[in-house]
Amino acid sequence: MLTRPLKDIDRPLAGHDDPDGKNAATSGFGDIVIAILIGIFCFAAYNANMRAIPAGDTYGARYMPFSILRNHSVVLDPILDIIAQGRIPPALGEDTSAFWITHARGPHYVSTYPIALPIVIAPLYIPAVTYLDARGWDPHLVDQVARVMEKLVASLIAVASVALLYLLLRRRAPSGTATLLSLVYAFGTTTWVISSQALWAHGPAQLLVVATMLLLTGPRIESPARLRVVMAGFLCALIAANRPPDAILATALGLYGLRWAGPRRLLFVAAGLVPVALTVAYNLMVVGHIAGAYALFVRPHDYNDDILGGIAGLLVSPTRGLFVFSPFLLFIPFLFPLAMRGRAMRDLTLLMAGAIVLQIVLYAMVDWRQGMAWGPRWLGDGLPMLIWMLPPIVAALSRPGCMLFGMACGVAILIQAVGAFWYVGAADAGMGLGERGPDRMRPMWRPENAPFVAELRHPPAAFDLLRRLQGNIDQIEVVAEESGGAERLIDAAGWALVDSRSPTDAMILVDGRSVAGTGTFFTRPDVVQTLGETSPAGWRMRFPVGALAPGRHELAVLVRADPGGEPRLLRQLSFDLPADSPAWRQDQQFQRSADLARQRLAEHQRPEGYWLTAFTGVPRFEAPQDEMNTYLNAVMLDIAGPAATGTPLADVLARTRRFLAEQIEADGLVRYHGRPDTPTIGTLGCAITPDSDDTALVWRVAPGASGRDRLAAALETIGRFRREDGLYRTWLAERAQYRCLDPGRDPNPADIGIQMHILLLLAQENPPAARALCEALTTRTADDDLWVYYADAPPIVILRLAELQQAGCPLHPPPSRLRTDVPGQEIWVQAAEALSRIRTGAGSCLETNRLLERLATEDFAAVSRMPPLLYHNDLTASVRRFYWSEDIGYALWLRLYYERQRIGWAAQDCGEEGR
Structure with a gap:
């Protein structure tokens, strides 16, 4: 037993447990x-x-x-x-x-x-x-x-x-x-x-x-x-x-x-x-x-x-x-x-x-x-x-x-x-304290991350309280790249000593952001001559100007006296970055933003090769939850594919293409949440009924090694759900066989976006069927019952209109259908329209540059704060869902940037003429 017998416990504590508090004494000498x-x-x-x-x-x-x-x-x-x-x-x-x-x-x-x-x-x-x-x-x-x-x-x-x-x-x-x-x-x-x-x-x-x-x-x-x-x-x-x-x-x-x-x-x-x-x-x-x-x-x-x-x-x-x-x-x-x-x-x-x-x-x-x-x-x-x-x-x-x-x-x-x-x-460092995802707390439960375990993997901390820091920033210059490239560099140099010895390392902050670091120090003859200090004290760091705008900036150097020690401020100086030509400067900013967009897409992609989709219960990006679906990943390949050529993003998209190809089932059909045996089923999705939309999307962008027999079977199944008016239904099963569905007023609607995706696949595989669908769709684009999943989310439809025109099926929905009342979504409508105009030869250099600038400002703050609304469920269903994707926002930006570079707008100043 941990305690003494109850009769002993009930006794006073040697005169110090005063039940009534009357004898509580002040402290004696x-x-x-x-x-x-x-x-x-x-x-x-x-x-x-x-x-x-x-x-x-x-x-x-x-x-x-x-x-x-x-x-x-x-x-x-x-x-x-x-x-x-x-x-x-x-x-x-x-x-x-x-x-x-x-x-x-x-x-x-x-x-x-x-x-x-x-x-x-x-x-x-x-x-x-x-x-x-x-x-x-x-x-x-x-x-x-x-x-x-x-x-x-x-x-x-x-x-x-x-x-x-x-x-x-x-x-x-x-x-x-x-x-x-x-x-x-x-x-x-x-x-x-x-x-x-x-x-x-x-x-x-x-x-x-x-x-x-x-x-x-x-x-x-x-x-x-x-x-x-x-x-x-x-x-x-x-x-x-x-x-x-x-x-x-x-x-x-x-x-x-x-x-x-x-x-x-x-x-x-x-x-x-x-x-x-x-x-x-x-x-x-x-x-x-x-x-x-x-x-x-x-x-x-x-x-x-x-x-x-x-x-x-x-x-x-x-x-x-x-x-x-x-x-x-x-x-x-x-x-x-x-x-x-x-x-x-x-x-x-x-x-x-x-x-x-x-x-x-x-x-x-x-x-x-x-x-x-x-x-x-x-x-x-x-x-x-x-x-x-x-x-x-x-x-x-x-x-x-x-x-x-x-x-x-x-x-x-x-x-x-x-x-x-x-x-x-x-x-x-192992706890991921800056992470904000759903699994952000998981590292906190790993025994190996316990501080009293992890910190013992290195020597004891140095006794650095009384360390004396000396040093200065002697030079800040903007120089051209030695290789002759267009990128400018900032060249900073100075010296630092801690208790007459070299510091462990030094790093540079520009406007509060870390841009360079070094652990290499060299002898400075002037320091030796002036101070008599013989330890290597000199440091020099060069780093690209990057996204720094012309004007005044703050450069600070922090040094650490010992490994793991507190970074200490050596000096902080202001410097002026001279302006370059507007076109050159803009191009440099866009290049940096493109690298950042690719980086974020790579970081956000799961190891299996997919991106998650966020969904909310209201048409506002508030308290989003995540799910995995094949739709977003197929659209990602459509939008970002051309922009990935020759970049690290190509390997990222290759993983997505393999993942989607694996979702094609034996009968050639594809489900919105992937195969029923996908590990995400039960956590990020459910074994939903196969649908014509995702089947058409995946077969068009990621057929993989699946045989033509599977594609033929898929097209045959889709054909069985063709309505008398020539349009195709969404769900590839009878109502009694629905799984994981919350249908709306029409349990199996023919949505305009789905018709577009099926038409694009048929244009490749069965042109006569594509022409028939185009004829059926041409006179119906204004019908309310076709705007099931895109009534409040037109960007994808706008993008598909340009593709359909190139495929020989120009459609002309009412302009009101291509607008949105959802706050913050107008810029994504503009981005989709700009990309569509470029693809049809009517693009504007000035409009494209302005959109790229607006979206990339503050490291894509607008993209993360208000990502594009891609689609929603049938709004007549019992539960509403609105689906958003920050990653599609990056993909749209990269595609606009790619088209800008391809056309040659990057080499000119658009001015104000608009083209």
Whole structure:
């Protein structure tokens, strides 16, 4: 058994379990001495690794205290360059890699994160500011001092929370137990690797929680002292001001505090309103949103639909699980009734337990991967509450239980030690933290991605906290390619030293985006002569101008002192990129966009050779889901095929062609979701009834090695579903044999798009039948009952009209049928019309270039934000479906670009004449 017999458990905890709370004592001198000694020990241990473990989230708290003291400002404008660390601050409403910076109301920039932390710690920076005033505010020196201050202040905050936690635990446990649990909290939780190593908001959150609990659990008296009530109310509210998600924890403590304050509860509330009012005032007057910059930073992909999976991930995943990184905490849920001992603390314990559970559920509703960080970072704020619940549990443990608890504590400390001395972010690379697909959480469950496993694959991290950085950017020039090519290059050169030796590597950012890097350094005679430094210090990097527009740009160089170390800003300079001829410049932009479009198509293609289709329940691209179908992949071959010749995309499309050929069944028919034995059936599709549309599409673009007998059988089957009016039905089965279908008013319609696809196949295989279908279709293009799947999605029909004209069957649907009311789709109608005009010899150079520019802007932002709507189901069906494809958007762009190059428009300036 893990616990002692029940009769022993029910006994008081050696005078420290006070059922009524009447004897809860303030800490004696001996306890204060022990707390100080624990703090000194923790401070030494926290700084033993001689490095910080920061992230972009901590840059605001690292640098803002300097600006608060020197510039008397809480906006980032005076320190924008150093806090951006080579990245470009975002424009209003936009994102950049400098996610820790937000464009606020007016011209100002603010920290994305609450400013309570930098304001509170600013007084601790006074010695550092005084030192810099005396030595000079050289950017390298400022950065070095800021890094040291971040580590010292973070470790001091963590030390304070440990010391106060010991005093708090003494109210529930003997000195030995309190010491043990305090040290386990200090070294067996993320207090070590997160709170003590950088200025995350989690360290102050823990300190505020402990301090508030210390005030609320003191000796019970009828009317607590005013100062104590004011402090408790102020600190309780400051918990939420410091980190908004902790408002849940603050609420639990606040509810208990209202009862604890007794007749002075109004004073308790008034004190709490002070940080709340200041925070709201800052949010409204500076940020421009009552919820602060946090609210401006949230994006739809930050949410998580699988709440149960999120809870499991937060608690037991090998990469972020609280009970994995601190397994001793498992004793709390398994032995929670023991934590309820003592009537005085029962209500507080229940409130805190409820708050922690609620916070876990809240975090499970968002992307619980938590960015680049060590372990269960988000749950660190509630650790003092969890540790508070342990004393009665530990007191009740039997000898085997104590041994098991001790082993769990030892494992937790070893895990955190790996983080303190090894963690450099290598584990995060395998977690796919930037992925947004449906399987984005899968890497988080792989044991090999556990940080305490993955980080041990490399040597311990270097002691780089005091490294001194020197260097400069000496040259930024725009030069012609040495081979004589048309591409221009940017040639950047300079030097860098770290503690009089060569850095590990250096990389260049232009406008915040990484463009080049090197690990090669050479001797610079001028550096040797001037500084007496003989280590190779020179670096030189050349990179293509690429998509950079003429004008002013920011070039920054970041260097790493040691492998896995934090990139540090060497210098940041502005440079002007001179304009080239408009036609040349445009062509360069289009070439880059074409490479990007091909790259994305290759990345999005599944290993089996297909692309997924997104579908929604409304004619808006909101909350899309994915499916696999043969239709999109056949259309992809149709559109992108000509544009793939001589490019890497040819191999990509070859895989698609093989995949589609494999979907042709023995009877020659093809199903929308592929063969019934396709692995995607049941997850990304179902074994649906074969149809004439996909059969015609696949046979035309990917016949593969299938024999002519299969094609003949397929055409015969399609012919059996030819109506008396000469048009062909969709589904190649009788109604009683339908599978996985939700038909509309007409259970087997003859859609205009399907007629076009069948006609194109018949034009190859049976010209007389094609002519008959053309005659039947010519007089029917305005009929409502033919516009089943393309009524709100005309681009595919527009593209097919040009092909049919080339095949000898010109059709003229009413112009109103070739328009759309779906928001954001007009540009895709224009793209389809432009491509159709080019194919019929009526294209416009100017129109094509404008469309290519609009679609490729900001790396195809328009394509990903509002992809083309390809088709929809029968809108008279019980459930509506609208089908979209970002990848078809890239294919359409590439096809337009290909036709532009083929015609020769790339070699001329279109001007304004339109042709």
